[in-house]
Amino acid sequence: MGNRTKLLLPLYVLIFHSLSFETYGSIKMDTHTMYPGQSLSGNQTISSSNGRFELGFFKPGNSTAYYVGIWYKNISAETVVWVANRDKPLLDPSGSKLELTRKGSLVLYNQSEIPVWSSSNTMDGSIVAVLEDCGNLVLRNGSTSSPSVVVWESFDHPTDTWLPGARLGGSKMSKKGQRQRYVSWSSSDDPSPGPFSLGLEMDGTGTYHVLKNGHRHWTCGMWLERISSFSTEIVDRNYTNMTYVSNEEETYYKYSVTDTSVLVRYKMDVSGKVQKLVWKDDSQIWESIWEKPKEDCEIYGFCGANGACNQFGLHHCKCLGGFEPKIPGEWNTGNYTNGCRRRSQLQCNEDGKHSFQMIPNIRLPANEVSLTNVKSLKECKSACLRDCSCIAYTIGYYGNCSVWREDLLNIQYLSYGDILRKDLYIRLPKADLAASRAKTRIRIERFTISAAAATVILIAILILLVSTRRMSSSSDAKPADDVLVLFKFGDLRSATKNFSEKLGEGGFGSVFKGTLPNSTAIAVKSLKCQDQEDKQFRTEVSTLGTIHHVNLVRLLGFCLKGMKRFLVYDYMPNGSLDSHLFYKDSKILDWKTRHHIAKGVARGLAYLHENCRLCIIHCDIKPENILLDADYNPLLSDFGLAKLFGRDFSRVLTSMKGTRGYLAPEMISGEPITPKSDVFSYGMLLLEIISGRRNWEARDNENDNYFPARAAICVSNGGDVLSLLDPKLHGDANAKEVIRACRVACWCIQDEEQHRPSMGQVVQILEGVQEINRPPIVGNASEYYQSYIPHWLGK
Numbered sequence: 173m174g175n176r177t178k179l180l181l182p183l184y185v186l187i188f189h190s191l192s193f194e195t196y197g198s199i200k201m202d203t204h205t206m207y208p209g210q211s212l213s214g215n216q217t218i219s220s221s222n223g224r225f226e227l228g229f230f231k232p233g234n235s236t237a238y239y240v241g242i243w244y245k246n247i248s249a250e251t252v253v254w255v256a257n258r259d260k261p262l263l264d265p266s267g268s269k270l271e272l273t274r275k276g277s278l279v280l281y282n283q284s285e286i287p288v289w290s291s292s293n294t295m296d297g298s299i300v301a302v303l304e305d306c307g308n309l310v311l312r313n314g315s316t317s318s319p320s321v322v323v324w325e326s327f328d329h330p331t332d333t334w335l336p337g338a339r340l341g342g343s344k345m346s347k348k349g350q351r352q353r354y355v356s357w358s359s360s361d362d363p364s365p366g367p368f369s370l371g372l373e374m375d376g377t378g379t380y381h382v383l384k385n386g387h388r389h390w391t392c393g394m395w396l397e398r399i400s401s402f403s404t405e406i407v408d409r410n411y412t413n414m415t416y417v418s419n420e421e422e423t424y425y426k427y428s429v430t431d432t433s434v435l436v437r438y439k440m441d442v443s444g445k446v447q448k449l450v451w452k453d454d455s456q457i458w459e460s461i462w463e464k465p466k467e468d469c470e471i472y473g474f475c476g477a478n479g480a481c482n483q484f485g486l487h488h489c490k491c492l493g494g495f496e497p498k499i500p501g502e503w504n505t506g507n508y509t510n511g512c513r514r515r516s517q518l519q520c521n522e523d524g525k526h527s528f529q530m531i532p533n534i535r536l537p538a539n540e541v542s543l544t545n546v547k548s549l550k551e552c553k554s555a556c557l558r559d560c561s562c563i564a565y566t567i568g569y570y571g572n573c574s575v576w577r578e579d580l581l582n583i584q585y586l587s588y589g590d591i592l593r594k595d596l597y598i599r600l601p602k603a604d605l606a607a608s609r610a611k612t613r614i615r616i617e618r619f620t621i622s623a624a625a626a627t628v629i630l631i632a633i634l635i636l637l638v639s640t641r642r643m644s645s646s647s648d649a650k651p652a653d654d655v656l657v658l659f660k661f662g663d664l665r666s667a668t669k670n671f672s673e674k675l676g677e678g679g680f681g682s683v684f685k686g687t688l689p690n691s692t693a694i695a696v697k698s699l700k701c702q703d704q705e706d707k708q709f710r711t712e713v714s715t716l717g718t719i720h721h722v723n724l725v726r727l728l729g730f731c732l733k734g735m736k737r738f739l740v741y742d743y744m745p746n747g748s749l750d751s752h753l754f755y756k757d758s759k760i761l762d763w764k765t766r767h768h769i770a771k772g773v774a775r776g777l778a779y780l781h782e783n784c785r786l787c788i789i790h791c792d793i794k795p796e797n798i799l800l801d802a803d804y805n806p807l808l809s810d811f812g813l814a815k816l817f818g819r820d821f822s823r824v825l826t827s828m829k830g831t832r833g834y835l836a837p838e839m840i841s842g843e844p845i846t847p848k849s850d851v852f853s854y855g856m857l858l859l860e861i862i863s864g865r866r867n868w869e870a871r872d873n874e875n876d877n878y879f880p881a882r883a884a885i886c887v888s889n890g891g892d893v894l895s896l897l898d899p900k901l902h903g904d905a906n907a908k909e910v911i912r913a914c915r916v917a918c919w920c921i922q923d924e925e926q927h928r929p930s931m932g933q934v935v936q937i938l939e940g941v942q943e944i945n946r947p948p949i950v951g952n953a954s955e956y957y958q959s960y961i962p963h964w965l966g967k
């Protein structure tokens with residue numbers, strides 16, 4: 173495209189000049205409209221009126237074939253955003269032509285004058301083809317000034333590029349209407365449809381996916397890959413405003429660019445990644461500022477059958493013990509598609525010749541079969557042994573026995589902080605078992621030695637860091653991004669004036685205020701003693717140190733002193749939410765601030781849950797753990813403690829006064845905890861934000877004292893929701909927002925986990941981009957009311 177002239181042929185000028193052509197002087201004759209009977213051929217083009225896009229023939233990269241397409245006109249990099257004849261290449265553009273027929277459709281003829289592509293829709297009357305400023309090629313019956321009907325548009329038939337203003341998704345009726353998917357090119361030289369496509373699930377959850385040859389390519393987390401929505405990704409706010417629309421007829425994402433001087437686009441790349449690209453004028457390149465899947469291990473089945481993925485390994489894939497690469501040559505070059513096979517076959521009916529090997533800390537493979545009546549590991553093992561085709565078993569994420577009968581796919585080694593980590597037991601012949609045990613032992617020894625060395629080095633670096641920081645300047649003791657400071661105990665003691673100013677106390681320890689020598693205010697959490705090894709503590713803490721979100725309190729560093737452990741956080745001047753909601757002498761938070769707080773907390777939680785890499789469940793959502801900065805922005809604290817405390821956590825939690833009121837029923841009954849448990853607690857919190865009182869606080873003269881029950885009935889029956897509002901606000905609130913908040917809160921506190929929304933959905937509902945119905949009412953109102961009162965309240 174670089175050497176294509178923007179001048180049109182003299183002949184073309186002659187023919188078209190009479191037809192409302194824009195002429196500038198006598199040379200420049202760009203236009204953005206084609207009229208019936210007109211055609212483009214060779215190096216002729218039309219452009220959008222703002223000069224941003226151009227339509228014509230092009231030759232991609234090193235290819236020898238030509239295509240008709242739309243590209244950015246005014247940038248140095250060849251960037252095609254739409255292709256008409258994706259899989260019908262042309263040999264020679266000068267013999268081919270793109271014609272707007274008198275019947276009103278665009279037809280592309282090859283050199284033999286055979287039509288190879290055409291726009292489908294036609295409509296009688298005089299149709300024009302216009303390349304609009306947004307890059308959309310539109311066929312309509314008349315110019316923009318008069319009312320006109322669009323009969324066809326390239327935005328409805330996209331290729332691999334999703335431009336601002338175009339949709340992802342579309343009509344829910346598959347027969348009527350359009351649905352937009354974005355399909356990658358086959359290669360950078362070949363625009364024919366490639367294996368990868370970006371699409372939207374039509375179920376209204378906002379889930380989008382990448383498929384490879386029609387099969388799942390990208391997995392994200394356990395809760396069924398239905399958790400990622402563009403609008404909850406903070407990074408996506410960069411340059412664009414994404415909106416999600418879901419109603420009875422249609423479901424789609426659409427975005428606009430916040431600064432129209434910046435070029436932004438999404439692309440389903442040939443690599444299988446969805447990328448958000450921004451044109452950088454100074455460096456003259458498209459910079460990818462967001463992409464999914466980001467890591468190899470996020471790709472579904474990346475390591476093939478019986479392989480396991482390790483994102484931090486030198487090689488990302490390893491065969492499971494007892495397995496070897498199916499095609500070693502390929503495997504060693506980094507092509508893992510063929511996976512691994514058994515070293516020796518399993519023979520059934522060979523009692524005593526098999527056993528199981530445990531693989532710890534992995535994401536469980538796909539395609540499990542759940543045996544819902546088996547709950548213990550022992551029974552699960554014997555169930556697997558009895559079944560000749562069973563090759564692996566474990567207790568799965570939902571507490572049931574899971575067995576596998578097909579190749580093991582999509583296993584990933586996980587780090588300690590990861591909520592998805594589980595142990596899997598794989599059936600192996602005894603001979604292979606012994607061999608693989610010996611090997612593991614060697615590996616473990618080596619690992620231990622190098623880990624020890626690494627720890628020494630790490631400590632040295634951290635100490636160096638802290639001391640050089642202190643030496644070089646006292647004005648900058650804040651850690652750089654992602655680097656946690658290892659504080660000396662003495663420094664913390666002097667920063668907190670010997671732990672004299674206590675900010676709060678909870679089940680996991682006390683918090684003290686402190687000031688660093690550079691006058692940065694800090695909060696120091698002294699954790700109650702726990703019997704965890706230093707090394708493990710460090711691993712967990714360093715995971716927490718990588719978490720950054722505007723609604724999460726930032727961890728600055730930590731300190732180890734004998735058995736004592738301290739976490740150092742940013743100090744939040746406005747304290748915790750409970751002091752503002754429940755105490756008389758504090759400033760009354762207006763509705764706007766409360767709504768802002770509710771949304772922020774939801775975003776922070778959504779980030780913890782839905783961030784593919786970490787998937788952290790908070791487990792202890794309550795007003796005491798919502799801190800407010802100087803501008804009343806909410807920041808969640810105490811996330812990740814569940815991992816730090818391990819098994820003790822739920823014991824402490826359930827015995828802690830002032831926490832039980834927020835716990836989901838499954839947490840109290842000791843069932844496995846999922847992100848939906850946080851959703852429950854969030855619902856309880858939201859009700860308190862609305863009412864300005866503790867949910868369980870008894871009131872005189874009210875026989876329906878338990879506020880959540882009262883709220884649930886009111887909301888379900890369509891009662892006066894504003895009556896639930898904190899009386900201190902005197903009804904001064906946005907009624908729509910209050911109704912939404914009440915509804916979403918009542919959905920969050922449903923007994924059944926699957927009825928509760930995800931935090932991502934909560935965010936969307938509170939932001940008003942997703943609708944929400946009244947929650948269901950089960951049985952009659954008084955039964956319902958009873959069912960809402962937790963039994964442990966002792967009513």
Ligand SMILES: *[C@@H]1O[C@H](CO)[C@@H](O)[C@H](O)[C@H]1NC(C)=O
Nearest residue numbers: 175176177181214215216266
């Ligand atoms: C455009 O096409 C015409 C005719 O095919 C040719 O003479 C002219 O050199 C072309 N311009 C460029 C810059 O390739």
Ligand SMILES: *[C@@H]1O[C@H](CO)[C@@H](O)[C@H](O)[C@H]1NC(C)=O
Nearest residue numbers: 221222223224245246247453
């Ligand atoms: C084309 O690019 C140049 C330099 O990047 C810029 O100054 C000019 O305004 C652009 N023109 C249009 C029509 O976008």
Ligand SMILES: *[C@@H]1O[C@H](CO)[C@@H](O)[C@H](O)[C@H]1NC(C)=O
Nearest residue numbers: 232233234235250359360361
């Ligand atoms: C064209 O081929 C050359 C040499 O094979 C290569 O370096 C270059 O990157 C290719 N260009 C494109 C756009 O693929």
Ligand SMILES: *[C@@H]1O[C@H](CO)[C@@H](O)[C@H](O)[C@H]1NC(C)=O
Nearest residue numbers: 262263282283284285286288
């Ligand atoms: C034009 O297209 C027809 C049908 O696809 C094909 O048979 C013919 O060979 C093409 N002609 C040229 C010159 O590419």
Ligand SMILES: *[C@@H]1O[C@H](CO)[C@@H](O)[C@H](O)[C@H]1NC(C)=O
Nearest residue numbers: 297313314315318319320321
């Ligand atoms: C286009 O078609 C619509 C519906 O048939 C009609 O209302 C409108 O006036 C037409 N516009 C032009 C410019 O012909």
Ligand SMILES: *[C@@H]1O[C@H](CO)[C@@H](O)[C@H](O)[C@H]1NC(C)=O
Nearest residue numbers: 406407409410411460461462
């Ligand atoms: C936008 O992205 C760039 C590059 O990733 C980053 O430097 C910048 O801080 C981001 N801006 C916002 C507002 O997030």
Ligand SMILES: *[C@@H]1O[C@H](CO)[C@@H](O)[C@H](O)[C@H]1NC(C)=O
Nearest residue numbers: 412413414415427428429430
């Ligand atoms: C984002 O777009 C929506 C709908 O187009 C609009 O209502 C909203 O104000 C926009 N937000 C921003 C920050 O531009």
Ligand SMILES: *[C@@H]1O[C@H](CO)[C@@H](O)[C@H](O)[C@H]1NC(C)=O
Nearest residue numbers: 499502505506507508509510
């Ligand atoms: C990997 O191997 C498979 C099957 O042997 C093959 O189809 C595929 O093209 C290879 N992939 C790469 C990137 O070489």
Ligand SMILES: *[C@@H]1O[C@H](CO)[C@@H](O)[C@H](O)[C@H]1NC(C)=O
Nearest residue numbers: 542543544545546570571572
């Ligand atoms: C686990 O088992 C119970 C019955 O004991 C069943 O209701 C539930 O659906 C099962 N969960 C999964 C994920 O299979």
